[in-house]
Amino acid sequence: MxxxxxxxxxxxxxxxxxxxxxxxxxxxxxxxxxxxxxxxxxxxxxxxxxxxxxxxxxxxxxxxxxxxxxxxxxxxxxxxxxxxxxxxxxPMSQADKQVFAQLADELDMDLTWWTKDRMFVAGEGPIRETIRVLNGEEAEIGDPAELGELVVMKMMAWAPSDRMDVIADEIHRRLPNTQRSMDSLMEAVDAExxxxxxxxxxxxxxxxxxxxxxxxxxxxxxxxxxxxxxxxxxxxxxxxxxxxxxxxxxxxxxxxxxxxxxxxxxxxxxxx
Missing domain, CATH: 3.40.50.1000 (HAD superfamily/HAD-like)
Structure with missing residues (x-):
């Protein structure tokens, strides 16, 4: 073609x-x-x-x-x-950061959030390993409760691909500016x-x-x-x-x- x-x-x-x-x-x-x-x-x-x-x-x-x-x-x-x-x-708005973090918690997804120069995860898990593989970098352990204090450029959440198939529509409904970048990853940035x-x-x-x-x-x-x-x-x-x-x-x-x-x-x- x-x-x-x-x-x-x-x-x-x-x-x-x-x-x-x-x-x-x-x-x-x-x-x-x-x-x-x-x-x-x-x-x-x-x-x-x-x-x-x-x-x-x-x-x-x-x-x-x-x-x-x-x-x-x-x-x-x-x-x-x-x-x-x-x-x-x-960067993302405070409201979008809050909604995405809440979605990750409610839907049992593994969460990461990125500032301009740093990457954070809530703990050791699939998203931290994904970051190691894709970026060749190590994400820091952080506290999602401190999201409001950070200038966050983007957030991602990981779930097994078959589960992401099930929950993707709910994520899009509650935060329309999310996009499924990979089979197991949902991403969010500022809507504009x-x-x-x-x-x-x-x-x-x-x-x-x-x-x-x-x-x-x-x-x-x-x-x-x-x-x-x-x-x-x-x-x-x-x-x-x-x-x-x-x-x-x-x-x-x-x-x-x-x-x-x-x-x-x-x-x-x-x-x-």
Missing amino acids: LDQLDLSAVRAVALDVDGTLAGADAQVSERSIAAMRAVAALDIPVILLTGRTRRNALDIARRAGLPHVAIACNGALVFDPVSDEDLMVN STKWHALEWVLGRYGVDPASVLGAGDGGNDVVWLSRIGFPVAMGNARPEVHRVARAVALSNAEDGAADLLERLATAHGAR
Whole structure:
């Protein structure tokens, strides 16, 4: 299906990380790093669009030598990886923090909350291990009762995927700005600080029409922004709702599908 896309018309590319740019081992391969570098060298902005921490997104951007603005914490943080300057910081409201923490408690989900520079969990559990695997970082043990005192960028809750299937609608009903980023994870950010809000702002900064943007994603938190760009691509491992909005399907992340897509893009723009 990728062959049906006119990649020569692409003027910018946006990439989710987990399940997309990162492989099944949660690492970004050297092939993907080289492919991002090759596209950026063609003066095509390569925009990281991830739920990972600012620190982790910065590391990926600098490995690839990307000069373009990056988006972290599911859209709540926008920063310049060259100057290390924060360009947009939109924390969650006190009300949303309270509701999400209450949902996690009532529905027996494992909770994490992130500030700009730190990650907290209530104790040792599945969410702490997930953070270790995906971010390669250690979350601190914190007290959810102290949430009101913190400037929180995003929150996540973990439940087994089959249980998340059952409780997802209730979570969305009580806090509509939640998104299911992975089978076992529900995320919340400020209602006006989603991936789409951040990407729209960044594209305006570069003067790029969303209709000329190539994007790749795999999770429920990628559906909205993918549906609003011209070249939405679902990873082979993407959730069903992502496939429904995609114009094409890439190889899975385990097959370095994002690297393959970027290599095709570079070739379409004359790279050898």
